[in-house]
Amino acid sequence: MLSDVTGGLRWHLRALRRRRLWSPTTSLIAEWLESVKPASKHLLLIGGSAGWMMSSKWLQNFERIDLVDLDPLAMMLFRLNHGRALRAVKAKLYTHKSDGIAGLEALLQSHPQAFVFFDNVLGQHRFRVSDQDQAETDLQDFAKRLQGREWGSVHDLFSGPVEPALVPSRPQRRFASEITTMGLTSGGLHGDALHRRLLTQVGASRVWMDHFTSPVFPIGTSNALISWRFSKEYAHWLQAGWVSLNRNGFA
Numbered sequence: 001m002l003s004d005v006t007g008g009l010r011w012h013l014r015a016l017r018r019r020r021l022w023s024p025t026t027s028l029i030a031e032w033l034e035s036v037k038p039a040s041k042h043l044l045l046i047g048g049s050a051g052w053m054m055s056s057k058w059l060q061n062f063e064r065i066d067l068v069d070l071d072p073l074a075m076m077l078f079r080l081n082h083g084r085a086l087r088a089v090k091a092k093l094y095t096h097k098s099d100g101i102a103g104l105e106a107l108l109q110s111h112p113q114a115f116v117f118f119d120n121v122l123g124q125h126r127f128r129v130s131d132q133d134q135a136e137t138d139l140q141d142f143a144k145r146l147q148g149r150e151w152g153s154v155h156d157l158f159s160g161p162v163e164p165a166l167v168p169s170r171p172q173r174r175f176a177s178e179i180t181t182m183g184l185t186s187g188g189l190h191g192d193a194l195h196r197r198l199l200t201q202v203g204a205s206r207v208w209m210d211h212f213t214s215p216v217f218p219i220g221t222s223n224a225l226i227s228w229r230f231s232k233e234y235a236h237w238l239q240a241g242w243v244s245l246n247r248n249g250f251a
């Protein structure tokens with residue numbers, strides 16, 4: 001597969017070309033990952049691609065990493081991006097070209113002790129499942145499939161067109177948030193009020209897409225909302241969180 005809606009050659013070329021544009025977001029993700037300290041030294045990384053926006057430093061916390069991605073190019077490029085850092089700490093990397101969402105239960109069984117991390121993949125679920133109601137339900141029920149496991153995810157929450165002239169001079173790029181009984185909540189705001197606050201920070205214009213991911217984490221999960229200037233004309237808000245067996249990660 002050279003290119004598809006969520007990865008492949010097109011993704012790699014974009015990631016290479018836009019490295020500098022994406023670097024503030026990559027740094028915010030790396031900063032947030034520093035708070036993700038699972039008990040396991042084994043990482044099951046789903047949809048990790050070549051790890052263009054992944055922190056080598058955080059990966060070095062693990063003794064073994066199993067990378068699962070549909071994209072055959074991901075495996076070689078992930079080694080190029082992170083191989084040296086992993087060799088430096090003698091971490092073992094195994095790669096699997098397979099579907100980490102449809103095949104999740106089998107992967108969980110094969111790797112019963114691993115911390116599971118979905119690396120910017122759940123937000124694309126709606127593009128892979130043609131029935132949009134089904135995609136929404138899948139994501140609402142997603143945490144149930146991971147019950148009893150430590151897991152985390154960074155994923156698209158919303159995305160859409162931006163107008164450079166509307167971007168505030170000092171935009172807020174990260175918000176601490178939590179999943180409450182009201183849904184995704186930040187600074188006492190939720191629903192439309194929160195969406196307006198987020199969209200203002202990136203200079204949103206016209207209609208934005210909901211990636212159906214806001215109910216992915218269980219109630220009580222702390223998470224970080226991180227803006228991502230994807231191109232000159234398009235931006236995303238990412239949601240990053242993790243679920244521990246004893247405590248939730250903090251944003």
Ligand SMILES: C[S@@+](CC[C@H](N)C(=O)[O-])C[C@H]1O[C@@H](n2cnc3c(N)ncnc32)[C@H](O)[C@@H]1O
Binds near residue numbers: 053071119121
């Ligand atoms: C946006 S990219 C991830 C980018 C990655 N976090 C990075 O830093 O480069 C999404 C990746 O998820 C992969 N993907 C999409 N659906 C998948 C699935 N069901 N199972 C495994 N990988 C999947 C795609 O092949 C693609 O490489």
